[in-house]
Amino acid sequence: MAGVASTSRQQSKWTPYLMIFPALAYLAVFFVVPFISLFTTSLSSTEGSIYLPTLTFDWNFSNYTHAFSAYQDPILRSFGYALATTVLCLLLAFPLAYVIAFKAGRYKNLILGLVILPFFITFLIRTLAWKTILADDGFLVSTLGSVGLLPEQGRLLSTGYAVVGGLTYNWIVFMILPLYVSLEKIDPRLIEASKDLYSSAWGSFRKVILPLSLPGALAGSLLVFIPSVGDFINAEYLGSTQTTMIGTVIQKQFLIVRDYPAAAALSLGLMALIVVGVLAYTKALGTEDLV
Structure with missing residues (x-):
């Protein structure tokens, strides 16, 4: 009996490791290995023709300095567009999430379904639809x-406004859903208690609802900001050469120019900047609860 108990304890000891092994293997194959490959590529030098380049790993850190000095404007523009998109999504999503959580009643599931419904259509088709909506001869521009909201011969397409608008539309659902989850978890008795203590509606919102919704705002901001920085579809179809984002630069460096070290350096540098920004934002907001 003692031997059986010992064997059972040993099996139970290894069970958690066996359960997470598939996830660890997946991360190793699809994250760790590509990351190492990208890192070595970013420190390599290229030789040969553009059609058949040869990479030589030689700790070439000049790839980073060259890439960031040559493409400083697209990097700053990408972060500016992503920040504007995140703020717009937050301002637009919060009232809708609040209504769904507290005022929708039996229509809550219906409204949530309508929010998610456009995302059954592919990202590219949705972006091309906005290209038609914002066209110079379209209804919106003429209206x-x-x-008098647009000057004569004014346009929306091929501008930064169109890119930010497309980013906002494509990513706003990732702001609405975390905010809704945070607001829906708020105990209504807390709001009633604040009113019993003679708090105004604005006071209840500022001191009860807003602080308790911060985890959703933080999660939504990250889910919107991070993909917006690296997005290139909206800049490609709704923007122009004056609105190029860093995602477009990286794509062209990989697929057209075939300067793999520069593309890898830009990718890793962008990743590092995003991580630093996310950590600073998380610390400034003062919450680690993202659920």
Whole structure:
């Protein structure tokens, strides 16, 4: 009996490791290995023709300095667009999430379904639809021009406004859902207690609802900001050469120019900047609860 108990304890000891092994193997194959490959590529030098380049690993850190000095404007533009997109998503998503959580009643599931419904259509098709909506001869531009909101011969397409608008539309659902989850978890008795203590509606919102919704705001901001920085579809189809984002630069460096070390250096540098920004933002917001 003692031997059986010992064997059972040993099996139970290894059970958690066996359960997480598939996830660890997946991460090793699809994250660790590509990351190491990208890192070695970023420190390599290229030789040969553009059609058949040869990489030589030689700790060439000049790839980083060259890449960031040559493409400083797209990097700053990408972070600016992503920040504007995150703020717009937060401002637009919070009222909708609040209504769904507290005011929708039996229509809550219906509204959530309508929010998610556009995302059954592929990302590219949604972006191309906005290209049609914002076209110079389209209804929106002519309407805004007729009421004086656009100057004569003014346009929306191929501008930074179009890129930010496309990013906002494509990523706003990732702000709505975390905010809704945070707001929906708030105990209504807390709001009633604040009113019993003679708090105004604004006071209850500022001191009860807003602080308790911060985890959702933080999670939504990360889910919107991170993909927005690296996005290139919206800049490609809704923008112009003056609105190029760093994702487009990296794509062209990999697939057209075939300067693999520069593309890898830009990718890793962008990743590092995002991580630093996320850590600073998380610390400034003062919460680690993302659920």
